[in-house]
Amino acid sequence: MNARGHLSSETIDLLLLSALTAPETNDAKQHLDGCEDCRTRWRELNEDKQRFEQFVFARTLPKVEARVAAERGGFFSRFKLKFLVPAMVLAAAAAGVVFTTGPGTQTEDDAYVGIKGQPTFELFAKRGQSGVFPVGPEVALHPGDRIGFMVNPAGSKYLLVASQDGAGVFSVYHPFGAQVSQPLADVKAKLELPGSVELDATLGSERVVAVFSEEPLKAGEIEAALKASTQNPKLPGARFVVREFHKVAP
Amino acid sequence: MSESGVHTSERVSTLYRKFGTAIYSRCRRLLKDDALAEDATQEVFVRVLRHIQSAPDDATALAWIYRISTNYCLNQIRDRSRQAEPTAPDEMPEGDGGEVNSEGEMMDRNTAMKLIARAPEKLQEVAVLYYVDGLEQEQVAKTLGISRRTVINRLQEFVERSRKFISRDEV
Numbered sequence: 327m328n329a330r331g332h333l334s335s336e337t338i339d340l341l342l343l344s345a346l347t348a349p350e351t352n353d354a355k356q357h358l359d360g361c362e363d364c365r366t367r368w369r370e371l372n373e374d375k376q377r378f379e380q381f382v383f384a385r386t387l388p389k390v391e392a393r394v395a396a397e398r399g400g401f402f403s404r405f406k407l408k409f410l411v412p413a414m415v416l417a418a419a420a421a422g423v424v425f426t427t428g429p430g431t432q433t434e435d436d437a438y439v440g441i442k443g444q445p446t447f448e449l450f451a452k453r454g455q456s457g458v459f460p461v462g463p464e465v466a467l468h469p470g471d472r473i474g475f476m477v478n479p480a481g482s483k484y485l486l487v488a489s490q491d492g493a494g495v496f497s498v499y500h501p502f503g504a505q506v507s508q509p510l511a512d513v514k515a516k517l518e519l520p521g522s523v524e525l526d527a528t529l530g531s532e533r534v535v536a537v538f539s540e541e542p543l544k545a546g547e548i549e550a551a552l553k554a555s556t557q558n559p560k561l562p563g564a565r566f567v568v569r570e571f572h573k574v575a576p
Numbered sequence: 577m578s579e580s581g582v583h584t585s586e587r588v589s590t591l592y593r594k595f596g597t598a599i600y601s602r603c604r605r606l607l608k609d610d611a612l613a614e615d616a617t618q619e620v621f622v623r624v625l626r627h628i629q630s631a632p633d634d635a636t637a638l639a640w641i642y643r644i645s646t647n648y649c650l651n652q653i654r655d656r657s658r659q660a661e662p663t664a665p666d667e668m669p670e671g672d673g674g675e676v677n678s679e680g681e682m683m684d685r686n687t688a689m690k691l692i693a694r695a696p697e698k699l700q701e702v703a704v705l706y707y708v709d710g711l712e713q714e715q716v717a718k719t720l721g722i723s724r725r726t727v728i729n730r731l732q733e734f735v736e737r738s739r740k741f742i743s744r745d746e747v
């Protein structure tokens with residue numbers, strides 16, 4: 327309680343974060359019981375928490391992450407992308423379409439695609455101080471290279487990017503280490519995912535998969551689908567786009 | 577596989593989830609507009625992130641949030657009032673719960689915000705933290721990185737200026 331007989335914003339915020347000591351928590355709660363004004367502020371804060379968690383967080387997180395990545399002078403700064411995109415399109419055209427899921431998933435996906443348009447997923451790499459280059463099946467990557475991702479969700483609501491490396495080890499690349507897919511902004515344009523992943527020393531063929539969905543999916547389910555078939559993973563409600571590259575010693 | 581950028585992104589979303597409510601609630605209260613508050617929440621979070629990542633505890637993180645969100649929202653309010661037509665000069669509360677007395681009873685927050693919007697820029701932050709947030713003078717000083725003496729002086733000046741707008745016996 328402050329000298330003016332009420333709880334400060336700090337006390338109320340800390341109470342919400344469960345960051346007060348036990349005696350402080352008791353004092354604060356006792357004050358709330360007896361003070362209409364502070365009770366109103368406490369109620370408002372809890373209502374705001376609900377709004378934030380239900381709506382604002384999901385709507386704004388992708389923008390926040392993109393901003394943070396950009397401000398860190400991220401992997402692909404905006405100006406680099408301008409050069410990158412045409413280069414990528416040319417490279418993809420030259421290479422033929424990189425590598426997508428086999429025909430087996432098409433029946434399920436077609437309904438999805440019919441409504442939503444086709445989500446896309448592209449891989450880029452950066453080696454040392456040299457520039458960013460698109461990754462296709464003809465490009466060999468090295469341990470220590472960094473890879474980044476660009477997607478067009480085509481209106482899909484959730485995304486998870488995972489990998490199965492040459493040793494069959496499954497990892498979640500975006501959101502890094504996450505257990506479930508993350509909400510996407512409602513965009514129908516290409517967007518660069520914030521951050522990048524440094525490739526480890528495991529050599530061989532690595533598959534990176536973007537999983538688009540309408541509902542959040544668990545990383546465990548995606549891992550199981552990949553274990554069942556890396557070429558043609560299946561999971562109800564999911565649209566897989568698979569990319570493959572080879573990692574060789576430099 | 578090792579991490580850096582992507583791992584950071586995971587930490588960013590955890591911090592955003594944790595502290596987003598405090599930022600959002602504060603911006604809603606100061607800006608009184610849901611859409612503006614939503615935009616402000618992202619802007620403030622991006623600005624405050626570096627500080628809360630290195631904050632030793634939640635209270636320190638909140639102090640940064642108060643400082644940066646107050647500053648950001650006050651700027652927004654100033655921009656808005658610059659764009660808007662100048663309002664009638666005395667469209668102000670007529671002693672409706674404006675309890676600005678020298679003991680510093682916490683005044684009604686809406687009244688406080690109206691008065692603060694009219695105060696000179698250098699008095700605004702102090703007044704928000706003291707009257708709207710109910711922080712102690714000492715906490716206001718620490719949050720803004722100024723001396724307690726400066727806080728007291730600015731609050732006094734704020735109260736004196738506000739008297740012009742509030743007609744109440746005890747003021």
Ligand SMILES: [Zn+2]
Nearest residue numbers: 332333361364
């Ligand atoms: Zn109270």
